[in-house]
Amino acid sequence: MGCFQSRHRGKKKIAKLPVMFNTKGTPYLTEEQRRLVSDSWQEIKDNVEKVGVITFMNLFETHPEVQNSFMPFRNLKKIDMEHSAVLRSHSLRVMGTVDKFMSRIDSQEKSRGVIIELGQRHDGYNAKSDYFDMVGPQFIYAIKPQFAERWNGELEEAWLKLFQILSFLMRKGLKRAKNAK
Numbered sequence: 001m002g003c004f005q006s007r008h009r010g011k012k013k014i015a016k017l018p019v020m021f022n023t024k025g026t027p028y029l030t031e032e033q034r035r036l037v038s039d040s041w042q043e044i045k046d047n048v049e050k051v052g053v054i055t056f057m058n059l060f061e062t063h064p065e066v067q068n069s070f071m072p073f074r075n076l077k078k079i080d081m082e083h084s085a086v087l088r089s090h091s092l093r094v095m096g097t098v099d100k101f102m103s104r105i106d107s108q109e110k111s112r113g114v115i116i117e118l119g120q121r122h123d124g125y126n127a128k129s130d131y132f133d134m135v136g137p138q139f140i141y142a143i144k145p146q147f148a149e150r151w152n153g154e155l156e157e158a159w160l161k162l163f164q165i166l167s168f169l170m171r172k173g174l175k176r177a178k179n180a181k
């Protein structure tokens with residue numbers, strides 16, 4: 001697994017997008033963006049475990065504070081992280097959340113409650129709301145090589161937007177959990 005990490009070294013920052021909101025104040029994907037993420041997800045799914053692990057390995061490399069907030073990973077060396085069953089399991093759970101979201105992509109409202117509750121549970125997992133925003137850009141770095149010359153700005157924008165929506169809803173849940181204390 002070490003080989004694909006080193007390929008992603010260097011700057012991993014992606015410019016923030018202006019977020020589009022619907023009348024209820026939730027960011028949303030346009031019809032064209034829904035088509036772009038749905039079509040590409042079919043391909044990404046073939047490598048979903050690898051993509052999830054690269055996403056989180058890159059996230060921990062660029063933001064060590066996130067790694068340290070994951071109790072089982074505190075002070076773990078990179079090589080041990082790569083082989084961690086917990087890392088694989090969480091990476092797959094995140095990808096599973098994306099998959100569920102994709103299966104209801106045409107009725108984004110229906111997924112809202114489920115994702116907000118997931119964010120609420122992350123209060124108990126030591127996650128901070130800023131961390132959710134960091135996942136999307138690392139996911140982009142993980143999937144880009146698979147698309148090579150087929151990658152373009154529209155596809156990048158659509159995927160960033162999808163992760164912005166997940167992050168927006170999870171932040172909302174986390175805030176709700178904190179307010180309820």
Ligand code: HEM
Pocket residue numbers: 066069070071086089090093094097098118121122125126127128131132135166167
């Ligand atoms: C898009 C972002 C994320 C998604 C979709 C996501 C999804 C999930 C899911 C589905 C679970 C399984 C347990 C449950 O349903 O309550 C979980 C558990 C967990 N998450 Fe996340 N997560 C995200 C980001 C993060 C971040 C940034 C952290 C950093 C602290 C984190 C830390 C944890 C921990 C510690 C657990 C419990 C252990 C485990 O199940 O591996 N998550 N997450």
